[in-house]
Amino acid sequence: MENVKGLQCISCGRVFPADDRVFTCPECGEKGILDVIYDYDYIKKNISRETLSQNRDYSIWRYLPFLPVQKESRRTPLKVGWTPLYYPQKLMEVLGLSRLFLKDDGLNPTASLKDRASAIAVVKAGEEGFETVACSSTGNAASSLAGNAAAMGLKSVIFVPQRAPQGKVAQLLIFGATVISVQGNYEDAFHLSAQAIAHWGWYNRNAAINPYLVEGKKTVTLEICEQLNWQVPDWAIFSVGDGCTIAGAWKGFKDLYQAGFIDKLPKMAGVQAEGCCPITRAFLSGNPLEPMEENTLADSIAVGVPRNPDKALNAIRESKGTMINVTDEEILQAMKLLGHTCGVFGEPAGVTGLAGLKKLVAGGLISRDELVVTCITGNGLKDVNNAVKAAGAPIKVDPDLGELKKKLAGLVRF
Amino acid sequence: MENVKGLQCISCGRVFPADDRVFTCPECGEKGILDVIYDYDYIKKNISRETLSQNRDYSIWRYLPFLPVQKESRRTPLKVGWTPLYYPQKLMEVLGLSRLFLKDDGLNPTASLKDRASAIAVVKAGEEGFETVACSSTGNAASSLAGNAAAMGLKSVIFVPQRAPQGKVAQLLIFGATVISVQGNYEDAFHLSAQAIAHWGWYNRNAAINPYLVEGKKTVTLEICEQLNWQVPDWAIFSVGDGCTIAGAWKGFKDLYQAGFIDKLPKMAGVQAEGCCPITRAFLSGNPLEPMEENTLADSIAVGVPRNPDKALNAIRESKGTMINVTDEEILQAMKLLGHTCGVFGEPAGVTGLAGLKKLVAGGLISRDELVVTCITGNGLKDVNNAVKAAGAPIKVDPDLGELKKKLAGLVRF
Known part of the structure; x- marks a missing residue:
């Protein structure tokens, strides 16, 4: 990645090379979340307001020089971004x-907005040769990961807390994810996912941990x-x-x-x-x-x-x-x-x-x-x-205009 | 509408001027559905493959010369069309x-695709001075009408059959529609909507009837x-x-x-x-x-x-x-x-x-x-x-790696 200088720990300030598979600072542990540091001179040479105005790729990939992925990496085929x-x-x-x-x-x-993050996750997983991606999520990160993984041909394993709404869970299953409903809260789902990711060696899409x-x-x-x-x-x-x-x-x-x-x-x-x-x-x-x-x-x-x-x-x-x-x-x-x-x-x-x-x-x-x-x-x-x-609820009526007139009278003025 | 020659009955072939508020052929009645007839010479003069390739309006309105609306009409602010x-x-x-x-x-x-039709409906309703639009629908035509009406500042009245899924009904209500749940099937909802539209004089968005x-x-x-x-x-x-x-x-x-x-x-x-x-x-x-x-x-x-x-x-x-x-x-x-x-x-x-x-x-x-x-x-x-x-359903587990290993064994191979 010619545009990336390294990953900097937001806690101690140390900078690590971006091609390490390091997600948090080895010195600071979990507190040592990493931040991607760019070469802004490189960015300025490769993208400008003017080139953007000519670019007809209306997705997040129009901003490629601003993103921590290799230029030639395989990308999710889904159209992520450029929402109205x-x-x-x-x-x-x-x-x-x-x-x-x-x-x-x-x-x-x-x-959801989470597609923007998951699009990067599946590209990074692909770059690094993973076949399975995983995360814990209250729902949107999960469905976006499962959807983008399916589109890329990757497997996904998703840990959701018990309370995740049915619509979000159904979406995951339709996308072919292995869905683990953790009988507990988000914190329980997060911890179990961390253990499982370490055990099976999956790509980790937990947003706070993964700097990308x-x-x-x-x-x-x-x-x-x-x-x-x-x-x-x-x-x-x-x-x-x-x-x-x-x-x-x-x-x-x-x-x-x-x-x-x-x-x-x-x-x-x-x-x-x-x-x-x-x-x-x-x-x-x-x-x-x-x-x-x-x-x-x-x-x-x-x-x-x-x-x-x-x-x-x-x-x-x-x-x-x-x-x-x-x-x-x-x-x-x-x-x-x-x-x-x-x-x-x-x-x-x-x-x-x-x-x-x-x-x-x-x-x-x-x-x-x-x-x-x-x-x-x-x-x-x-x-x-x-x-x-x-x-609220709709107004129930039998199929009869007389009844409709009665029910609407007083309720609505047209 | 300089691009429209008239409305032709698909049953008897008669052509009516497009500025009449006629929705079906007066001669043929309900069977006399009308078709919009364009002036293709006008269209050719006003849009081409080349002008489209320069047009950065990525919505249905990029095709304005192909659409039966006045050029200067107020349009739905929602971004309809240009889906991937x-x-x-x-x-x-x-x-x-x-x-x-x-x-x-x-x-x-x-x-849903129905936004494409409803976008036209609310523009036509606006052109003709209506304040309320109405339709009967199994759901998607309805939610698209309610959403586009809300965005345009029009009122909407929607007739849904009893079986319409809860998600679609909730969407209507969030859009501020007056929702009439007709205790019967789609046919019942359609007939009641037709009577109510005639009675109250609302704009009719029933797709088969409305030629636009x-x-x-x-x-x-x-x-x-x-x-x-x-x-x-x-x-x-x-x-x-x-x-x-x-x-x-x-x-x-x-x-x-x-x-x-x-x-x-x-x-x-x-x-x-x-x-x-x-x-x-x-x-x-x-x-x-x-x-x-x-x-x-x-x-x-x-x-x-x-x-x-x-x-x-x-x-x-x-x-x-x-x-x-x-x-x-x-x-x-x-x-x-x-x-x-x-x-x-x-x-x-x-x-x-x-x-x-x-x-x-x-x-x-x-x-x-x-x-x-x-x-x-x-x-x-x-x-x-x-x-x-x-x-299907997700795999339920307690927050415990041992239990997870047991439940996944045999089920999934990573």
């Missing part, structure tokens, strides 16, 4: 914003900046679970800045669910992270023991951003608000950023004229039970 | 084909041909319910042919579920269509009294194509096959075309070297219960 960036008039009116953009990452091939996955996630902000014609948002709002997504989003902005594509950086706002907010708590208190129970319906961000709090906390702090919590009720309200005003159906974790944005605007931290972007990180079809909670 | 066309190596090996392309239309904004919707659906084949660099498939395979989708697909090929973009036409193959196959029966027997019960799990194509059999039958016959039925078991197998080999998750009706293709190849009607395209018309996340039937 909407400018939602009615939603802006409701929120009281004049320049809001909404990235719909539920339109990725397996219906954040690099896939960062493509969401590469796209946002290009779609905004290289304007930089004042605020970028993301939901936060494990911490990897907001860390990746921040890495995207920083890489673009270092390579001279943009001339400033945004503030990052991270939003957690009140029932599971260990990273918000650590941010606000300044104390080390302490685990929490996982009491939220936003299952994709219900992570009581996040694996990557440091990268996430660094992103918020470096960017001079903030963190905020929202209740499950506020999340359900955000699902309705998004659907009613934009025709976009987000899953609970997918709209948590939007719920937080609403609060940040109401609280005066984000003002009307700031340029704001938030991302819907997963499709609501993945978790229909919660959608039903948010949306 | 895959070249699925492993699937080709399994099927015994050397040139198969797979269009994943589940990646439309509300996760087929024109939205045809964009799927406009895209396929452009994505194939204007090669024409030997065979195009679609699942068939109401008949409108395959009719639209055929219209797309014919319009491209008339406008000189392609130099031949494909054969169309229509696939129905054995438990509800009135159009196949009419095609094979040559007798007029007779209604059937709706006994299939492929709910999106379970239409016992199709509204548009004539356009569908014309498409198959004119193209010298064929029709075939598949069992529910074959549909479930096709879901697994698609997921395992391609990482694409289709709903039952969405993979019915693929199930039929498998049979047509096995039966020798389609041969190894023919250029074949089929379309996955809807995302499997819309109907998770059937996915569970197809995929």
Whole structure:
């Protein structure tokens, strides 16, 4: 990889060569998460705003010089990335914003932002000769890994916690994954997957451990900046679970800045669910992270023991951003608000950023004229039970116009 | 609309001006479905292969001169169309084909091909000053209408039959639609919607009745041909319910042919579920269509009294194509096959075309070297219960490596 200088430990600062199969710093252990260090001179020589404007590959691979993969590596055949960036008039009116953009990452091939990371995972697994990839996940990382593995012809083994919604599990099985439903919480699933990966020698796609996955996630902000014609948002709002997504989003902005594509950086706002907010708590208190129970319906961000709090906390702090919590009720309200005003159906974790944005605007931290972007990180079809909670039930009628008139009278005005 | 000459009755051949609010032929009644007649000279002057190659609007609107809307009309803000066309190596090996392309239309904004028709519906409703749009649907037409209406700021009223899957209904409600669950089958829902539309004066998005919707659906084949660099498939395979989708697909090929973009036409193959196959029966027997019960799990194509059999039958016959039925078991197998080999998750009706293709190849009607395209018309996340039937259940284990080793032994080899 001519564009990569090495992997740097975010704890001790040591740099390791990128072709080692090292996932965490040998000195610092689990705390020693690694960060990919690029050669920005190489990047500048190989990609520019102008070459991008001519590039008709509308997928994450248009940013190849920014990605930690070999140029000639086999890639997932699925079309990952280049999801739409909407400018939602009615939603802006409701929120009281004049320049809001909404990235719909539920339109990725397996219906979540996680496809961006899994696309990198399967390429790296292929580069290194693995035949089986594995991860533990509350759902989206898993389905994206299983889908991209199937498309690449790799086997996948997925560890899910007991509470993973049926839709997400069905998707895994359809993709041919071996699915292990661990009778416990996410933490139990994570530990068992780590032991099994060590035992069988599979490729490890656990996002916080594998330094390459954040690099896939960062493509969401590469796209946002290009779609905004290289304007930089004042605020970028993301939901936060494990911490990897907001860390990746921040890495995207920083890489673009270092390579001279943009001339400033945004503030990052991270939003957690009140029932599971260990990273918000650590941010606000300044104390080390302490685990929490996982009491939220936003299952994709219900992570009581996040694996990557440091990268996430660094992103918020470096960017001079903030963190905020929202209740499950506020999340359900955000699902309705998004659907009613934009025709976009987000899953609970997918709209948590939007719920937080609403609060940040109401609280005066984000003002009307700031340029704001938030991302819907997963499709609501993945978790229909919660959608039903948010949306209510249909009006049942017999096939008779008289009955329909009676039932609609008073209810709806046309 | 400078590109449209008029609306022609497919029964008696009379042509009506396109600015009349006439949906069916006043002479022929319900049988008199209308077809949009274009001015191909106008089209040739306003769009070409070359202008398309420079056009960076990757949505259905890139084909504006082929569409029955006014140039300056307000359009749905959702990004409809330009879904990926895959070249699925492993699937080709399994099927015994050397040139198969797979269009994943589940990646439309509300996760089905129907977004193409609903995008046109909301534009037409807007052009004609309506504030409320309505339809009856087994689900996908409905959710696409509700989503696109919400994005446009229109109200929607949706009539669904009792059996519509929960995921599809939840999506409607999230989009703010007034959802009427008609306690009966699709036919009952259709009739009640027709009465209610007449009574309240809403815009009618029932696809077989509204002549403009087929024109939205045809964009799927406009895209396929452009994505194939204007090669024409030997065979195009679609699942068939109401008949409108395959009719639209055929219209797309014919319009491209008339406008000189392609130099031949494909054969169309229509696939129905054995438990509800009135159009196949009419095609094979040559007798007029007779209604059937709706006994299939492929709910999106379970239409016992199709509204548009004539356009569908014309498409198959004119193209010298064929029709075939598949069992529910074959549909479930096709879901697994698609997921395992391609990482694409289709709903039952969405993979019915693929199930039929498998049979047509096995039966020798389609041969190894023919250029074949089929379309996955809807995302499997819309109907998770059937996915569970197809995929089975995960392996449950306690968080213990010893137990995991025991459970995996014999089951899986890594």
